[in-house]
Amino acid sequence: MKKKIALLFTLLLTFPSLPSYSKEATFEKRIEKEIVCPKDFTQNPAVYFYCIYRDYHNYKFDDGIEKAQKALKEIEPLLKKSPEAKVPNAEKGKAKLRDPRVKSVASDLHLLLGMLYFQKAVNLKDTKAKKVYEEFFSKLEKKGFNFFQINELMELYTEKTLLPESFSKEKEKRFKELLSKMGVTEEDLESLVKKAQKFSEETAKLKFSYLQRALKEFQTAVRIDPENALAYYQLGNFYSGALGENLPETSQAAEEAYYKAALLLKKKGDLAGYKEVVKKLEMLNPSSQYLKKLKGKDA
Structure with a gap:
């Protein structure tokens, strides 16, 4: 088992090469149980890097961001003092960094932090807006209406709102018929859509802020090294x-x-x-x- 762990360290804890970031990584669960993430970055930088990358791989972006930010706080004084110096414990046992210089390590940390922010943005879900519509559909389904009937109502409302000039009398008649049957008004639908749009806009702003942070981290990484x-x-x-x-x-x-x-x-x-x-x-x-x-x- 010790030999297997040592091999894993050699392959993964030497800071990942280019293809490692572009291809899905695989980890052995049994070996992972043997790995304990250090409390402080300089205690074992290579293992700490691995723990951040593992969070990235497992979609635990907030955990990875927290670890990376903590590590950068530790490395910042060293970067200001001597960027070409070697990071403490850069090589510990079989675990080692690809480049032990402080500036290289700091650059890699900013790089990983940028990757985490980017993936956090990409994977951000518009859950609140989705919930608004789910609750509306659920309420009408409890009244006995099925998904297709409710969806037809929403499609007619959307068409009437966006393309009023092409909204035929037949469609208007069907729209009013559905509104009457379901006990819903146009004002109710307008309020529903506005509420969902508000949540969607908030999500879009948050997503953009994460993308901006990612860009800043990538730019910082190349500036440092x-x-x-x-x-x-x-x-x-x-x-x-x-x-x-x-x-x-x-x-x-x-x-x-x-x-x-x-x-x-x-x-x-x-x-x-x-x-x-x-x-x-x-x-x-x-x-x-x-x-x-x-x-x-x-x-």
Whole structure:
């Protein structure tokens, strides 16, 4: 068992390589029971990193965020004093960091924190708005109406509200018929929708705030350590993902981040990581000027 734990430390506690962030990680439950997360980051940084990443993998984003923030508070004085110094207990037993320098460790912590915020935003559910509609449907179902009847009512209301010019007399008649049968008024539906929309807007604002925090953490990671290829890679992922979130960032920012990640990975001899980033860049924009630059360097 001890040998197995040591092997797990060697594979996972050496700070994860690029593919580890892009592919789903797997953990052995029996071995996990043997791992106790240290109370303080500097007590065993490698294991502490593992515990944060485990929270990320298990969708325990709040727990991971709390751990990462606590670790950053510990590392901040060391970063100000001597960024090139080695972090205490960087290698303990078989567990070791990929780069023991304070600035590298701080950069990786900001990177992980950004990943946690990003995933928290992506996985944020509009539960309050959903509950508003569920309660409305449940109330009418108790009166004997089925889902399809209630859904028809809502569809007719939506069409009448958004496309009044195309709302036919037949539809108006059916709409009033359903309102009468269900004991509901148009004002009730308007109030229902407004209440749900209010909750949806609150969720959207919260989601945007998490995305902003994620961006700040990724930017901080590359500022602290401009050689952190993983940070540039995740920054590229953020920008490319942000395009679908209607954020002001453009494809250009994502391409540039991927380009910098590719250069650093190639410089470090990580061919697998380099190929993965180039593939991402090709998928994002096959005509990217940065892709041409990389292919020119490969020629």
